[in-house]
Amino acid sequence: MQKPAVILLSGGLDSATAAAIAREQGFALFALSVDYGQRHRFELEAADRVARALGVRRHVTLRADLSPIGSSALTGPIEVPKDRDPAEIQHDVPVTYVPARNTLLLSLAVGYAEVIGAADIFIGVNAVDYSGYPDCRPEFLAAFEQTANLGTKAGVEGRLKFTIHAPLIELTKAQIIRWGTQLGVDYGLTHSCYDPDANGTPCGRCDACLLRRKGFAEAGMEDPRRGMRDEG
Ligand SMILES: [Zn+2]
Secondary structure (H helix, E strand, O other): OOOOEEEOOOOHHHHHHHHHHHHHOOOEEEEEEEEEOOOOOOHHHHHHHHHHHHHHEEEEEEOOHHHHOOOOOOOOOOOOOOOHHHHHHOOOOOOOOOOOHHHHHHHHHHHHHHHHHOOOOOOOOOOOOOOOHHHHHHHHHEEEEHHHHHHHHHHOOOOOOOEEEEOOOOOOHHHHHHHHHHHOOOOOHHOOOOOOOOOOOOOEEEEHHHHHHHHHHHOOOOOOOOOOOOOO
């Protein structure tokens, strides 16, 4: 029997790859997406498409609307930065930082995992392209793993020893794309843009679009996502 794993599925390129890695490792996938009031809600539709393509056992979407507390360009009326230099993207915490997002997402994932008896949780965080996000660092994930084992009934009773898997944490976007392609991920189903138009077409200019474009270029591949193909 396959061991269950909870996969945090955002609908983006990284989490789709992390999910494919979990599947490759033999886990039965239980996907969790969170509607936190993100302006790029098209990613939730993308998460549905990716979950279906990966053949997940179950896909749950929880609502935890963060927009009333504000402060992030992803959940409030703050403008999403455009056309930034890649070096700048790497070296500060941008306004697209969502307060404590990964702590929140992982907490929900651990709760779900405890209920279904899964000891393994996969998250597609990456510390290379986004070194500015404090909750994408290995030391944060190690501390959270300890929290999960101390703060749950299954952990304290020793029934589950939670492991937080972050297989992409040290990889560049190009390495992630190459690995996912080998595993059969269809990146045409994924959505990365923070600020898409009303039809979900990527803007091509926000940090997420720029890092995605750079990743495909460095991998020597064409992005299959509509609106992200290099037309130049
Ligand atoms: Zn964009």
